[in-house]
Amino acid sequence: MSSFHDERTFERTAIALSELLDGHPVATFVIDSDHVITHWNKACEHLLGWATHEMVGTRQHWQAFYTKPRALLADLIVDNIDPATDRNFRDKYKASSLIDGAYEEEDFFPNIGAAGHWLQFTAAPLRGRDGQLVGAIQSLRDVTERRVAENALRRAHDNLEHTVRQRTAQLAEDIRQRQSAEEELRRRNIELTELNEQLSRTQQQLVQSDKLASIGQLAAGVAHEINNPIGYIFSNFGTLQSYLDSLFSMLDAYQQAEVAIVDPAVAARLRALREQVELEFLRTDIPTLMQESKEGIVRVRHIVQDLKDFSRVDSQQEWVWADLRQGIDSTLNIVANEIKYKADVVREYADIPDIECLPLQINQVAMNLLVNAAHAIGNSRGRIEVRTGCDGDDVWFSISDDGSGIAPENLGRIFDPFFTTKEVGKGTGLGLSLSYGIVQKHHGRIEVESALGKGTTFRVTLPRVRPPNEQKETPL
Numbered sequence: 001m002s003s004f005h006d007e008r009t010f011e012r013t014a015i016a017l018s019e020l021l022d023g024h025p026v027a028t029f030v031i032d033s034d035h036v037i038t039h040w041n042k043a044c045e046h047l048l049g050w051a052t053h054e055m056v057g058t059r060q061h062w063q064a065f066y067t068k069p070r071a072l073l074a075d076l077i078v079d080n081i082d083p084a085t086d087r088n089f090r091d092k093y094k095a096s097s098l099i100d101g102a103y104e105e106e107d108f109f110p111n112i113g114a115a116g117h118w119l120q121f122t123a124a125p126l127r128g129r130d131g132q133l134v135g136a137i138q139s140l141r142d143v144t145e146r147r148v149a150e151n152a153l154r155r156a157h158d159n160l161e162h163t164v165r166q167r168t169a170q171l172a173e174d175i176r177q178r179q180s181a182e183e184e185l186r187r188r189n190i191e192l193t194e195l196n197e198q199l200s201r202t203q204q205q206l207v208q209s210d211k212l213a214s215i216g217q218l219a220a221g222v223a224h225e226i227n228n229p230i231g232y233i234f235s236n237f238g239t240l241q242s243y244l245d246s247l248f249s250m251l252d253a254y255q256q257a258e259v260a261i262v263d264p265a266v267a268a269r270l271r272a273l274r275e276q277v278e279l280e281f282l283r284t285d286i287p288t289l290m291q292e293s294k295e296g297i298v299r300v301r302h303i304v305q306d307l308k309d310f311s312r313v314d315s316q317q318e319w320v321w322a323d324l325r326q327g328i329d330s331t332l333n334i335v336a337n338e339i340k341y342k343a344d345v346v347r348e349y350a351d352i353p354d355i356e357c358l359p360l361q362i363n364q365v366a367m368n369l370l371v372n373a374a375h376a377i378g379n380s381r382g383r384i385e386v387r388t389g390c391d392g393d394d395v396w397f398s399i400s401d402d403g404s405g406i407a408p409e410n411l412g413r414i415f416d417p418f419f420t421t422k423e424v425g426k427g428t429g430l431g432l433s434l435s436y437g438i439v440q441k442h443h444g445r446i447e448v449e450s451a452l453g454k455g456t457t458f459r460v461t462l463p464r465v466r467p468p469n470e471q472k473e474t475p476l
């Protein structure tokens with residue numbers, strides 16, 4: 001009686017459940033503990049395309065989803081199998097957070113509908129009044145739209161990321177290009193600054209050579225004008241001296257003859273006249289005056305010669321191949337006296353090829369620089385270093401001293417003719433301007449580096465081969 005009652009109750013419950021599920025919009029089916037479908041609601045029919053009467057009473061629920069028989073979540077629940085141990089579910093299922101013992105799963109089913117569907121399953125155990133497992137209920141929701149939207153979103157997101165990556169790369173490239181452009185600009189700027197400095201150096205040299213040119217012309221003119229009169233003054237002077245010598249010996253003869261004069265009046269007049277002209281004084285003073293004048297004339301001749309050298313109107317040297325080191329060494333010998341009490345000379349010669357030059361003039365440059373170096377050294381013993389070297393097609397020599405150095409305000413003037421800081425009689429101020437002209441004639445350059453109180457280095461750089469347009473002597 002009681003079992004009959006139970007069956008009736010179950011049947012009533014089953015019918016009620018059937019009605020409930022049919023009216024329910026969520027696709028749902030139920031299986032009993034033998035995996036037999038007991039319910040397959042209208043929404044299920046609609047969603048999966050399998051009719052209730054085809055399914056209920058069978059174990060074919062798999063075929064609504066798959067092409068081959070396999071367990072669904074509801075089957076696992078009925079068999080009490082943990083989905084974690086089943087390779088079909090391991091990576092897809094999760095335990096439901098709402099219903100105890102229920103699982104959820106989401107998957108794509110390509111065979112459902114025309115283009116397949118994304119379904120979300122929830123399967124839960126069904127228990128009898130005594131808690132015993134009597135089946136399982138599985139509901140499914142079509143989440144295709146959500147997944148499609150999600151996919152679209154993901155794609156959009158991916159696109160966005162791609163675009164961002166692309167833009168970032170583009171930006172990085174832009175930055176790199178800008179940096180390299182800036183680098184290029186900086187390099188150009190440095191080049192430009194160097195060029196500018198070179199230009200201003202060249203300009204200074206031009207100004208210098210311009211000054212030299214006009215001073216040279218002036219010097220050549222003055223030298224020419226003075227040279228002739230000095231020439232005949234000098235030769236007349238020699239004649240004058242021999243005339244005076246004759247006159248004095250004539251006077252001596254007259255003086256000796258004085259005693260023979262019988263007329264006392266004549267003798268007295270001669271004596272008075274002799275005293276009046278201070279003949280004895282004249283006799284000693286005239287040779288002194290003559291000597292001094294001669295020295296003066298010799299000095300004037302020297303100055304004229306220097307001026308001529310400076311303008312090089314009469315230099316008749318030959319261009320020859322020569323070793324700079326030999327020239328410097330012989331010059332060092334000549335100025336040895338000037339240097340040996342003041343400084344030690346250190347030679348550091350690098351191997352250099354012969355150069356085509358006017359060796360005597362180059363020696364003159366070396367001499368001016370060496371004498372200047374010696375002059376710059378004060379009371380304590382100094383050191384003069386002479387170096388040679390090559391620089392591409394150029395050959396150079398340098399002379400360094402550890403002397404007084406050159407005041408910055410004077411640096412721009414040392415090559416000016418007649419610029420000197422030396423006391424009167426010690427320097428004419430022509431040494432460096434002369435040297436400058438000589439170096440320029442060789443198409444070389446002369447550079448100076450100096451630190452006040454520390455010392456000075458002059459460096460003369462000359463091209464190895466004579467410049468092609470330097471074919472004939474040209475005064476400055």
Ligand SMILES: Nc1ncnc2c1ncn2[C@@H]1O[C@H](COP(=O)(O)OP(=O)(O)OP(=O)(O)O)[C@@H](O)[C@H]1O
Nearest residue numbers: 372373376405414420421422427428429430431432
């Ligand atoms: N090595 C040096 N150290 C310090 N000052 C120097 C040096 N060389 C040249 N000078 C300065 O440059 C000036 C000009 O030199 P420059 O050789 O043209 O003339 P100078 O030596 O004064 O006279 P000169 O050479 O005609 O006898 C010098 O008076 C000196 O002030």
Ligand SMILES: [Mg+2]
Nearest residue numbers: 368372431432
């Ligand atoms: Mg000098």
